[in-house]
Amino acid sequence: MPKPLRYVNAVAQALNDAMAADPAVMLMGEDVAAAGGPFKATRGLLDAHGPERVRDTPISEASLVGAAVGAALTGMKPVVEIMFMDFVTLAMDAVVNQAAKARFMFGGQCSVPMVLRTPHGGGLNAGPQHSQCLEAWFAHIPGLRVVCPATVADAYSLLRAAIEAPDPVVVVENKALYALQGDIDVNAPREVGKARIDRAGRDATIVTYGATLYAARAAADRLAAEGIEAEIIDLRWIQPWDEEAVFASVAKTHRVVIAHEAVQAFGVGAEIAARIASDAFDDLDAPVLRVGAPFMPIAFAKTLEAAYLPDADRIVAAVKSTLA
Amino acid sequence: MPSSAAQADPIPANSIPTDRRLALHRTMQTIRATETTLSRLFADGEIPGFIHLSVGQEAVAAGVVGALGPQDSFATTHRGHGHVLARGVRLDLFFKEIMGRAGGICGGRGGSMHVADLSLGVLGANGIVGAGLPLATGSALAHQTRRTGGVAVAFFGDGAMAEGALHECLNMAALWTLPMVFVCENNGWSEFSPTSTQFAATLDKLGAAFGVPHRRVDGNDVAAVAEAAAEVVEAARGGGPRILECLTTRWHGHFEGDPQRYRNADEIAGLPQNDPLRRSAEALLAAGVEESALAALVDSVDAEIRDALEAARADALPDADAAFRDVYTPTTLTAGA
Numbered sequence: 001m002p003k004p005l006r007y008v009n010a011v012a013q014a015l016n017d018a019m020a021a022d023p024a025v026m027l028m029g030e031d032v033a034a035a036g037g038p039f040k041a042t043r044g045l046l047d048a049h050g051p052e053r054v055r056d057t058p059i060s061e062a063s064l065v066g067a068a069v070g071a072a073l074t075g076m077k078p079v080v081e082i083m084f085m086d087f088v089t090l091a092m093d094a095v096v097n098q099a100a101k102a103r104f105m106f107g108g109q110c111s112v113p114m115v116l117r118t119p120h121g122g123g124l125n126a127g128p129q130h131s132q133c134l135e136a137w138f139a140h141i142p143g144l145r146v147v148c149p150a151t152v153a154d155a156y157s158l159l160r161a162a163i164e165a166p167d168p169v170v171v172v173e174n175k176a177l178y179a180l181q182g183d184i185d186v187n188a189p190r191e192v193g194k195a196r197i198d199r200a201g202r203d204a205t206i207v208t209y210g211a212t213l214y215a216a217r218a219a220a221d222r223l224a225a226e227g228i229e230a231e232i233i234d235l236r237w238i239q240p241w242d243e244e245a246v247f248a249s250v251a252k253t254h255r256v257v258i259a260h261e262a263v264q265a266f267g268v269g270a271e272i273a274a275r276i277a278s279d280a281f282d283d284l285d286a287p288v289l290r291v292g293a294p295f296m297p298i299a300f301a302k303t304l305e306a307a308y309l310p311d312a313d314r315i316v317a318a319v320k321s322t323l324a
Numbered sequence: 325m326p327s328s329a330a331q332a333d334p335i336p337a338n339s340i341p342t343d344r345r346l347a348l349h350r351t352m353q354t355i356r357a358t359e360t361t362l363s364r365l366f367a368d369g370e371i372p373g374f375i376h377l378s379v380g381q382e383a384v385a386a387g388v389v390g391a392l393g394p395q396d397s398f399a400t401t402h403r404g405h406g407h408v409l410a411r412g413v414r415l416d417l418f419f420k421e422i423m424g425r426a427g428g429i430c431g432g433r434g435g436s437m438h439v440a441d442l443s444l445g446v447l448g449a450n451g452i453v454g455a456g457l458p459l460a461t462g463s464a465l466a467h468q469t470r471r472t473g474g475v476a477v478a479f480f481g482d483g484a485m486a487e488g489a490l491h492e493c494l495n496m497a498a499l500w501t502l503p504m505v506f507v508c509e510n511n512g513w514s515e516f517s518p519t520s521t522q523f524a525a526t527l528d529k530l531g532a533a534f535g536v537p538h539r540r541v542d543g544n545d546v547a548a549v550a551e552a553a554a555e556v557v558e559a560a561r562g563g564g565p566r567i568l569e570c571l572t573t574r575w576h577g578h579f580e581g582d583p584q585r586y587r588n589a590d591e592i593a594g595l596p597q598n599d600p601l602r603r604s605a606e607a608l609l610a611a612g613v614e615e616s617a618l619a620a621l622v623d624s625v626d627a628e629i630r631d632a633l634e635a636a637r638a639d640a641l642p643d644a645d646a647a648f649r650d651v652y653t654p655t656t657l658t659a660g661a
Contacts, residue, residue: 053469063489064496067465067496069459070458071462075470093452094458098459104651108431108649109430143652166653192655
């Protein structure tokens with residue numbers, strides 16, 4: 001049996017294995033080399049692959065991501081780290097106007113094979129500028145892929161998939177999961193756009209991704225104790241999201257709750273709910289419900305943050321509401 | 325401030341052989357005639373959208389791009405036609421793109437502000453001021469990491485001196501000794517405003533702050549640009565980043581159709597006094613080139629443009645379904661879009 005890894009070590013191993021497999025893969029970011037990354041996701045990689053392929057960059061988010069685009073257009077496959085997802089605001093031109101559009105606006109002449117890794121999420125009392133879940137912004141941009149690995153196994157496999165994918169991928173890691181332990185399978189399929197049924201059930205579907213998977217599991221356990229069998233779909237990929245898997249589950253359970261940590265309004269859940277309403281309406285026995293963060297910035301103090309984050313209580317209540 | 329030869333660094337007298345000067349002159353003539361043709365087509369309603377013309381700046385494009393080797397790359401600006409033409413993009417594919425035709429180099433998806441030819445190391449014109457700087461920085465990083473021997477050039481205007489990207493990229497290029505040349509086309513105008521009202525520093529001081537050598541040339545003297553570009557490109561190839569500031573002139577508005585009410589009429593009227601084409605022609609005549617040879621060069625360029633324009637006009641508009649292609653790369657990894 002392989003020794004269980006922490007999520008953050010699975011990230012490091014995926015980066016290491018991708019660099020070993022393909023000399024075009026390089027890492028760039030603030031403190032990723034000598035310091036091994038602020039969350040240690042790149043620990044050991046400088047020694048293993050050298051300073052040319054593992055680059056500490058200045059604190060220049062806009063230009064380091066733009067440089068990754070230029071490197072990708074010149075034969076490299078850069079993996080850039082943005083230390084906190086909140087900081088990606090500084091790099092939006094590079095992501096949205098350059099990386100996402102180069103292939104399309106140049107008439108298919110090129111691809112932009114790059115990955116932007118970044119941690120989102122609360123739970124660490126990091127405050128309003130170090131906790132946001134902004135993945136819906138990127139899912140809204142044609143040309144980008146967005147993935148949120150929730151498990152240790154997926155932290156490895158989906159990052160490998162993202163690096164192998166020819167187009168820009170935003171890999172969002174919930175930093176509250178970095179210490180999570182689990183196993184990886186280096187030979188697992190590296191799929192883009194495939195969801196995973198985390199738990200099978202017949203009475204209602206909980207569609208979720210990222211750290212909210214664990215709130216959904218806790219909710220499903222409590223519901224099971226009351227005789228309600230919830231099916232959990234871990235979306236994994238936000239863009240493209242696995243419509244087939246979601247619609248198949250809706251056809252089975254006829255009830256859906258979409259749960260995520262990001263602000264509920266105008267979020268990923270809104271898109272999925274709208275698609276279920278338009279394309280699977282006849283399968284529904286209840287309105288589609290969402291569980292997300294309130295329309296508020298996330299606060300610092302423990303009690304304030306805890307009040308903000310979507311939890312199992314709210315998922316349980318939402319599932320019961322669909323069954324009422 | 326608009327340029328004058330007096331502000332530029334001194335250069336060695338005319339070290340460029342006549343046949344090379346003729347080639348540079350032809351490149352400039354191609355850019356001038358193309359831009360002038362596009363201006364007319366735009367006024368006649370044959371070009372949709374916005375175009376930004378580089379009439380008056382031809383010597384920078386010819387001199388700098390002419391100094392690049394096949395392995396080199398560059399990113400350019402919204403005023404990028406000249407650079408792309410100087411790199412040798414097929415003229416018919418260029419006209420088709422600007423005119424929004426199916427056979428354009430980008431299939432009509434990009435237009436004037438996004439002309440690119442990756443096969444020639446042209447990483448695209450760009451609709452965002454300063455955005456080409458990080459792209460070129462990354463391209464230089466790739467040249468260095470892959471040991472291609474290539475240099476990446478970032479073209480930017482003086483308006484982009486106020487963008488953070490320039491400051492960030494000078495820092496990165498200097499830290500990493502990147503094979504990169506920062507080429508500033510300083511035409512004195514930041515879109516609709518004089519750059520003197522926009523930027524408190526100067527580019528030489530900015531370069532000095534990062535230890536990046538700066539050279540300023542008369543950007544309307546193609547020989548001076550070519551000589552300086554050759555020097556800085558070769559210096560950058562092994563020795564780290566360089567800045568080449570080319571003092572030049574923008575004859576047209578920020579965009580075509582811009583009435584330029586913000587500009588002094590005398591300044592506009594005086595621009596032809598510093599015409600890079602006329603200056604180049606005079607130098608060639610002084611070097612013994614026959615007037616008839618220059619006239620033949622103009623006719624030959626005109627004929628090429630006529631053919632390219634004819635091909636573009638004959639080309640179909642893109643099919644509507646082309647609007648929905650090439651967002652993602654086809655791959656077996658991908659499930660849906």
